Amino acid sequence: MPSVATELPAPAAADWGFPRSATAILVLVEYAGSRGVGARRALAGTGLHPEDLVEGEVTAAQELTVVRTLRGLLGEVGVDVGQRYRASTFGAFGFAMLASRTVLDAMDLALRFIDLSFAFAIPRASVVGDEVVVTVDGGDLPADVRRFLVERDVTAVVAVLDGLVPGGVGARVTWTEHAARIEFGADQLSRPLPERSPERLELAARMCAEVVDARRARTGLAQDVRVLITQRLPQGAPMADVAHALALSERTLRRHLADEGVAYRLLLDEVRSSMDLALRGGRATMPVAVVAQRLGYGSSAAYLHARRRWQASRPRS
Incomplete structure (x- = not known):
C-alpha cells in the first residue's frame, strides 16, 4: 500500500x-x-x-x-x-x-x-x-x-x-x-x-502530449494572444481586434509582447503555420482557396507565398 x-x-x-x-x-x-x-x-x-x-x-x-x-x-x-x-x-x-x-x-x-x-x-x-x-x-x-x-x-x-x-x-x-x-x-x-x-492509453496520451507541447511553447500574454489569434484567423486576426479583446491598446499590447521577447507578427505567423499543417495534413484535398480563407489571407497567392516561406524554415526530418 x-x-x-x-x-x-x-x-x-x-x-x-x-x-x-x-x-x-x-x-x-x-x-x-x-x-x-x-x-x-x-x-x-x-x-x-x-x-x-x-x-x-x-x-x-x-x-x-x-x-x-x-x-x-x-x-x-x-x-x-x-x-x-x-x-x-x-x-x-x-x-x-x-x-x-x-x-x-x-x-x-x-x-x-x-x-x-x-x-x-x-x-x-x-x-x-x-x-x-x-x-x-x-x-x-x-x-x-x-x-x-x-x-x-x-x-x-x-x-x-x-x-x-x-x-x-x-x-x-x-x-x-x-x-x-x-x-x-x-x-x-x-x-x-x-x-x-x-x-488506447498510448494513443490518447500521445494526443495529450501534442496539445500540451503546443500550448507550453508560449507562456504569459503571448499564450493568450495565440489563442485569440486562432479564434479570429478567418478575419485576418488584426492586432487591433486582439488588443481590444484583452482590453489593451495596440501600443500597450506591442510593448507587453516585446517585454516577453516576441512580436505580434511572429505569433500570427506561428498560428498560421501550425494551422496550415493541421488543415493540409488532415484534409489533403482541401482546395488552396479554402485553406487561404481559413488562415485569413485575402488571396491564394498570398497564402502560397507564406507557405513557401514556412516550408523553407521548417526543420527537415
Whole structure:
C-alpha cells in the first residue's frame, strides 16, 4: 500500500492562466441553457459565438467571464455545474485517464496534464498514511468568483474520481472558506480501471502530449494572444481586434509582447503555420482557396507565398 507523499507528482500547472478547450465554456453554456439563460447572453463579453464552441481553444479569461455572468444571473451554482463533469468531458485527456491501468495511474496522468483540464483551483495530491489527500486551494482566485470556482472544481474532481471505477473511490470532502480537502483510502489507488487499454492509453496520451507541447511553447500574454489569434484567423486576426479583446491598446499590447521577447507578427505567423499543417495534413484535398480563407489571407497567392516561406524554415526530418 502506498505510504509516502512522493508517489503522486506535482501538478504540471502552477496557476490557472492556461488556455483550455472550448468545451470548458460549452459546459457552462449548456448549464446556463438548462436554467433558461440563452447562449448569447452567457457568452456576453467574451467575443465568442455559440458556433465557436464546437472546437478550438479559449483563454482562461474568457471562461472566467462566463463564470462571472452565470454567478451574477444564477448565484452560487458551482456545485451544480461541477456535477456535470465526467472524465469523457475532457476529450483525449479524459480518455487517457479512463484507459489507464489503475486509479493511481489515472491520477498520475491527470496531474501531469492538468493544463488540459478546465481547473481554476489547481488540485494537489499526496498519500498520507492510509489516505489519499487531494487539496484544492482557491486562495489565489478572484474573490468574486472564488466560491463558485472552488465548489465547481472540487465537485468535478470527485465526479471524475468516482467515475473511474464501479462504486467510486469513496471520496469524502471537507470544505473550508476558500479551499477543500478530498480524502479516500489509499487502497483505492491499486484498483484496476474497467476501461483500461494499453493501446488506447498510448494513443490518447500521445494526443495529450501534442496539445500540451503546443500550448507550453508560449507562456504569459503571448499564450493568450495565440489563442485569440486562432479564434479570429478567418478575419485576418488584426492586432487591433486582439488588443481590444484583452482590453489593451495596440501600443500597450506591442510593448507587453516585446517585454516577453516576441512580436505580434511572429505569433500570427506561428498560428498560421501550425494551422496550415493541421488543415493540409488532415484534409489533403482541401482546395488552396479554402485553406487561404481559413488562415485569413485575402488571396491564394498570398497564402502560397507564406507557405513557401514556412516550408523553407521548417526543420527537415
